[in-house]
Amino acid sequence: MSTANPGTEPFGARLRRAMDTRGPLCVGIDPHSSLLAAWGLGDDVAGLERFARTVVEALADRVAAFKPQSAFFERFGSRGVAVLERAVAEARAAGALVVMDAKRGDIGSTMAAYADAFLDPSSPLFSDALTVSPYLGFGSLRPALDRARAEGCGLFVLALTSNPEGAEVQHAVREDGRSVAATVLAHLAEENRGERPLGSFGAVVGATLGAALGGSEESAQGNAHGEGRGAPPVGLDINGPLLAPGIGAQGATAADLPRVFGEAAGNVLPSISRGVLQHGPSARALRDAAAREAEQLAGAVARHPADR
Ligand SMILES: O=c1ccn([C@@H]2O[C@H](COP(=O)(O)O)[C@@H](O)[C@H]2O)c(=O)[nH]1
Numbered sequence: 001m002s003t004a005n006p007g008t009e010p011f012g013a014r015l016r017r018a019m020d021t022r023g024p025l026c027v028g029i030d031p032h033s034s035l036l037a038a039w040g041l042g043d044d045v046a047g048l049e050r051f052a053r054t055v056v057e058a059l060a061d062r063v064a065a066f067k068p069q070s071a072f073f074e075r076f077g078s079r080g081v082a083v084l085e086r087a088v089a090e091a092r093a094a095g096a097l098v099v100m101d102a103k104r105g106d107i108g109s110t111m112a113a114y115a116d117a118f119l120d121p122s123s124p125l126f127s128d129a130l131t132v133s134p135y136l137g138f139g140s141l142r143p144a145l146d147r148a149r150a151e152g153c154g155l156f157v158l159a160l161t162s163n164p165e166g167a168e169v170q171h172a173v174r175e176d177g178r179s180v181a182a183t184v185l186a187h188l189a190e191e192n193r194g195e196r197p198l199g200s201f202g203a204v205v206g207a208t209l210g211a212a213l214g215g216s217e218e219s220a221q222g223n224a225h226g227e228g229r230g231a232p233p234v235g236l237d238i239n240g241p242l243l244a245p246g247i248g249a250q251g252a253t254a255a256d257l258p259r260v261f262g263e264a265a266g267n268v269l270p271s272i273s274r275g276v277l278q279h280g281p282s283a284r285a286l287r288d289a290a291a292r293e294a295e296q297l298a299g300a301v302a303r304h305p306a307d308r
Pocket residue numbers: 028030069101160161162163204205206245246247248249250271272273274275
């Protein structure tokens with residue numbers, strides 16, 4: 001049962017509709033200095049603004065979500081954050097959901113301040129969802145979970161990240177025999193219990209993980225990148241969205257998704273940054289690239305008719 005403010009549709013329901021009507025693609029807004037240069041822009045605030053605005057204007061009417069990477073805006077200080085604020089507002093006004101990738105995580109009282117920053121509708125950085133880190137303990141996220149629920153927002157909690165270094169923490173096995181990542185996922189399943197059509201509390205699970213999740217024979221070998229070797233099986237049936245970075249520049253492809261996500265593939269929100277952004281600055285080329293990715297993803301993460 002949702003406790004969102006009356007009139008505020010939960011994030012999970014809004015995301016489900018966006019993925020069903022627009023397709024599941026999330027495009028990351030990551031203004032790397034190398035991309036600014038490739039687009040013929042300066043590595044400065046004006047270049048940042050032009051980059052972000054071009055991406056939003058080209059794609060806001062067709063992608064399910066944007067995932068701005070806060071770090072690339074923060075590196076320009078307050079003026080960069082002001083560009084981020086405008087990009088978020090413009091994207092939301094144009095009909096796209098915004099998942100702020102800021103990966104916040106701290107003690108509970110500080111998490112409440114992060115919730116004020118990103119999940120309070122009166123904040124200039126208000127976003128539909130926020131990425132958070134559970135590695136100060138899942139319970140430390142409680143203020144953000146409560147605020148998100150109250151405001152119809154979502155969280156994406158780091159569970160199995162796309163980078164190979166994540167395994168030493170996330171695959172660590174607890175005294176009860178469960179991995180750290182499996183514990184995070186179990187908490188999320190609890191938060192999403194009973195929510196329809198989809199809970200609002202998602203996990204970040206890298207598309208690069210290959211066979212790491214299934215506990216199949218393949219997991220003894222790890223994936224093509226050597227990741228996931230010997231990882232314990234992990235349940236992705238959290239009744240919530242699975243934000244999947246790693247396609248494109250990090251080596252994963254749409255074809256990896258069914259193998260990584262199995263029966264949970266219908267809840268996957270694949271996020272691609274450089275793989276789309278490298279086609280700019282032409283709006284048409286950005287749209288064409290997003291359309292190509294979306295077509296491949298649609299087949300890879302098609303929902304089973306019984307889940308609709
Ligand atoms: O496990 C994670 C969590 C977040 N990310 C972020 O996603 C994008 C990936 O960019 P690409 O250019 O598509 O590789 C970037 O913002 C990361 O910080 C991730 O890659 N893996």
